[in-house]
Amino acid sequence: MNAPLRLTAGGRIDRTRRLEFSFDGRTYRGYAGDTLASALLAGGVHLMGRSFKYHRPRGPIAAGVEEPNALVTVRRDAGRCTPNLRATQVELYEGLRASSQNRWPSLRFDLGALNDLLAPFIPAGFYYKTFMWPRRAWAALYEPRIRAAAGLGHAPRAADPDRYATRFAHCDVLVVGAGPAGLAAAGAAAELGARVILCDEQSEAGGSLLAASPAGAERPGGFAADAWIEEQLRGLRVRPNVRLLTRTTAFGYFPHNAVALNERLTDHLADPPADLPRERQWQVRAREVVLACGAIERPLVFPGNDRPGIILADAARTWLHRYAVLPGTRAVLVTGCDAAYQTALDLARAGVDVACIADTRPEPQAAARALAEDIPVLNAARVRHTEGRLRVTAIALEGRSAGQAVRMLQPCDLVLMSGGYTPSLHLHSQARGNLRWSGALQCFLPAESRERVRSAGACRGVLTLDAALRDGREAGAAAARAALARDGVRPGPPPAAAPPAEEPAGAAVDAASPHGRGRAFVDWQNDVTSKDLALAVREGFRSIEHVKRYTTTGMATDQGKTSNLNALGIVARVLGSSPPEVGLTTFRMPYNPVSFGAFAGTARGELFDPVRVTPMHPWAEAQGAVFEDVGLWKRARYFPRAGEDLHAAVARECRAVRAGCGLFDASTLGKIEVVGRDAVNFLNRLYVNSFDSLEPGRCRYGVLLRDDGFIYDDGVIARLAADRFHVTTTTGGAPRVLALMEDYLQTEWPELKVWLTSTTEQWAVLAVQGPRAREVLQGLSDIPLGGEALPHMSVASGFIGGVPLRLFRVSFTGELGYELNVPADFGLSLWERLWERGRAYGMCAYGTESMHVLRAEKGYVIVGQDTDGTVTPDDAGLGWAIGKKKPDFLGRRSLSRAALRAPERRQLVGLLTLEPQRVLEEGAQVMAQDGASSPARPLGFVTSSYFSAVLGRSIALGLVSGGRARTGQTLYVPAPGGTLPVQVASPVFYDPSGARLHG
Amino acid sequence: MLLIDCPYCGERPEPEFAYGGQAHVARPARPAEASDEAWADYLYFRRNTRGLHAERWRHIRGCGRFFNALRDTRTDHFLGTYKIGAPPPPLADT
């Protein structure tokens, strides 16, 4: 396929490197330096997409980041498939495969275009109005269909095989945008010795100068644009204090001058090297920021302004000068300002038949330039309509020519629009910068900000080249001086730069004839017309933020780059107000879409979250344990033997513990060493218990409340010495308990002499539980195990096999039990030794599931399972733990509040199904009556439920209103297949006297 | 991402810190003598200031210390940080 619209010379493409690529399955040719859009245009393809809502045929209207229509999918393979890329930003490479979106069966014939015929019935907000009833149909029927019909591309289903990197950087001056102002700013800052980062979203630096007209006035410092750019870059590259990042979009501005950049490293390469990440996200902290983001040309609003071939004049300039492509053969320019005249003249010189210039102004000064080149100019021009289906074929105009009212139908395949320039305020606005309305430029300009940020060049309305260069140099130098002058002192925000000398650039939003017909589009990407905006105002929307959401203008990936100001102008006019009064909507980050991979960085797969394993983990793995996640921990849930499922394994493990002995890895328990003269005082103030009477060598079950009176954590607290405690916490609660302790110690009671150390990972904890536990341990350590020497709830320090040992006589099973704490490095070897020795005693390794069942048989609560942050000690049956004589502890005052003493509070009780083999569902409601024909208030809910092999029946714990007083009553628990009657019972199902604890 | 000036370590990025809520909420010295209303006020009521806000931070992934900060909630800019127990820094200009 040849490229009929490619010029034989000129442009920044590399004609020595021809590239072949495909679009919707057809093969085309382009050159290195092309974008997908420029290469397709050279090949005569202008139709590149279908619109979001109406499926109208669309071509690109812009040549860069602001393009709303030409969204394509680029596919390398199943995992490397990127939807919604702008064809105007996709750099061409050999073998590139792209396809259009939102059409079926094909781009030229799209059945979805039926929506276009239905347009009168689907105005703004139609989905809010039409699909209200029946409610269920919204999720089942309407939403999926609307989503399928209105759409963007599809995300790939395969995993993303690419790598993404993250980089943190600090600099004195960050310059965003390497156009003329940005290059000048970076140069000036670098000369003063500042560390500079200069980033630009495009493949090369130069900005608007990359499309400078060779015949025009764009001669920076008297040089040709190309030569000037080269000279600037040479000057920057030799400086070690400058980092130049191309293909790098600054997409978000965060407080305190943190700016996020997205660098794309491989998307432009035919064969990306395996060692390169696809993208790199930079998090830059800059002392000073210079925004040189440029300005975006505004479209004009007129009927039929969205046909393929109707484009921004700036886009034509770029395709002509940068890519050496003629965007059409016969052109009409519709404009409200002078800027586009040069482009019309350049097109004419390049061989395009420029049929006429339609200027919305009554007496445009620039007309003389066109007339001198024999291009007719229509004054006070308006557009009545346009014609053409897949491409514009004619434009109907009215206006004045030589003093006469004229109407004409101009055949053409290209219409240029130019409605003035909109400074890119996205980053300034994200930096919480204020805006100022410029009446002359008919746009908002950046005003003061709390951040250390300056704008320079076109993004603050300085639109001529010489002024922008001067502005950039001044901003760069000022930023560098401010950054380098800082010496530990944080300066206030930078003084506001002098406002730009405003020159009327004109700005005709509206070029529609009152006699026009057809829809005039404001937001191409979201298919919003001027009528939609007017309708929204008529229906009562006044705030621009509401209008935006109702009509969807300025939303999605486009963020209103071409549409915001035009929408604002129309809303202001319909409201009878003015743009500054109506105000702009919030600019959201990202400025341009950023891949999820860039945000994830290396945090994926195994690196997504740290995994914590205990010293005995390899043993459990080798035994074929099934693990569960508890916080970040991997814990062995059960140890199935061949042919066993969860229930069989748990039944066997539980029986073994109760009959002989079990070995359990309790290393994940949180452990905090509380040391110091005031340690006992500190614990007295925190926990509900009293520790004054706790002798060294003894343990106490501690309950910790928040000051609101609700249970926060629990655990065994051992007194090792007068000034030293070994505090255990729940597995998940360790960090928050330590944080709470630190909080009170540092902020409420800083006078207390206490030191807190997390020792969770210092100790491996091996629980040996069961009637034969003592026999297993007998003689292994230097600590005597006799009932007298080491009674229940005591602790002793010694050695086991030469290794330090903290031996606790504690039980979470209700059996005789010991917990051996040894330094973590010795956990596995001790485990293996106990396992070897335990065989003779029928020892069984058990996991967390059996641990849960065993403790539930005894009615021991698990904080976070049987409590939910609204449970008091009394609710949980733990009132006995409270030190009655203590004047204060965390939560004590709250416990005397009326609401926390109410008799109808939910209390922890046992629940026994009348059918013993039925197991309740955890979380199920507990009801007073059978059947739920009418809404009934539940009395509570089931918190723990298991089948107990030892008891031969199901057991459950639940929180039930006034529960203890209901003991013996029959209540009802809904379950799949029907309600189950349950009897309220004591939560202690096994060995209520506790005799087994003592062996 | 805020830049927070830990009084012990200097400026560090926000991910190193944990927010600790409104500062200078003193726990009543004798809770038992506090009225229900006063106790509820201490437990549950906070200012939600629009403007200058004294708040607690903890340099949890650094030195571990709690400290106080004055932040303008409208702009997220800090006017200063100070140690627990120390008075807020004088407000030169806002």
Ligand SMILES: [Zn+2]
């Ligand atoms: Zn610190």
